[in-house]
Amino acid sequence: MRLPFLLPLAFTPAILAALPFKGVDWSSLLVEEKAGRTYKNTAGQTLPLETILKNAGVNTVRQRLWVNPSDGNYNLDYNLKLAARAKAAGLNIYLDLHYSDTWADPGKQGTPSAWRSLSRDALVQQIYNYTKSVCDAFQQHAIPLSLISLGNEITPGLLFPTGQLSSSSGPAAVAALLSSASRGVKASSLSPTPKIMIHLDNGWKWETQKWWYDLVLGAGLASSAFDVQGVSYYPFYNSGATLSALGSSLGNMVSRYGKEVMVVETDWPTYCPNPRYAFPGDVKGIAFSVDGQKEWMARVADKVGGVSGGKGTGLFYWEPAWVGNAGLGSSCGWNLMVDDGGKDMGSLGVFASI
Secondary structure, three states: OOEEEEOOOOOOOHHHHOOOEEEEEOOOHHHHHHOOEEEEOOOOOEOOHHHHHHHOOOOEEEEEEOOOOOOOOOOHHHHHHHHHHHHHOOOEEEEEEOOOOOOOEOOEOEOOHHHOOOOHHHHHHHHHHHHHHHHHHHHHOOOOOOEEEEOOOOOOEOOEOOOEOOOOOHHHHHHHHHHHHHHHHHHOOOOOOOEEEEEEOOOOOHHHHHHHHHHHHHOOOOHHHOOEEEEEOOOOOOOOOOHHHHHHHHHHHHHHHOOEEEEEEOOOOOEOOOOOOOOOHHHOOOOOOHHHHHHHHHHHHHHHHOOHHHOEEEEEEOOOOOHHHOOOOOOOOEOOOOOOOOOOOOOOOHHHHO
């Protein structure tokens, strides 16, 4: 069955327009298309999603890469196919390396099955080999990368149990793994070399960011190994996740580490009747609606763009068109920027309206 879902156009003027990277994660597009779903603009034209995104003011798409997923979704071939479409549409590509066969996030950082028997030293070499081979593959297909993330929400570490920060040897292992991965990017044939990112969750929580970077930099990760500090920032998991706290955290990160900072995952619901957690106090006036999505993105963009020295450089909405997963992992019913055929449930118009 083919299910058209409108993505009303819009993502440009002022604050957001000034950010060098304005984007969305569109990782699940090929899964959605395989299920028979198509997308329309507000004029009712069925168009490739990349065309709608481009017309809406998006300039960069984010894609997650899993090492050897059981069904092939999100593997290297999948990502090359998706990225080729982005390139043809004139979109930049941000590749998010999960270093896992499935989801990697603060709750799980599973080592790929083919790597699990490796010693620490062998794993350090493997992450170099793998990262370099991925970058080389993109170069071989003449697909440039603008950004590459060494891991996804690696606040607890990566490649467990070797890179588990809670263990006594964890900080040194994480530093060694990330250093090796960074060398893999730089040694690859990919030209130009993409900006290298480290991505943690809870971007509003300065204490977490400071703890992590001080610990891992102190354990041997050179500051020159990465260019960007990416954070996730969601309003529906913790009442402490205020916009004010986000602004302070991003500002402190730039002051202490001098890197670019980006919010690389965020969402806002248009439907959330029974949230599991209280929303932060300074966002409670934002409606659960399309206009609320616009206000949310404008206010997050203000915090990113307001960082001193022009170091706030990017904002990404997580999976706005993943129709098969409308809650996007939250307790809210609809966080997408697409509507479901006329019910006004979301809008990519957010990007052109702020």
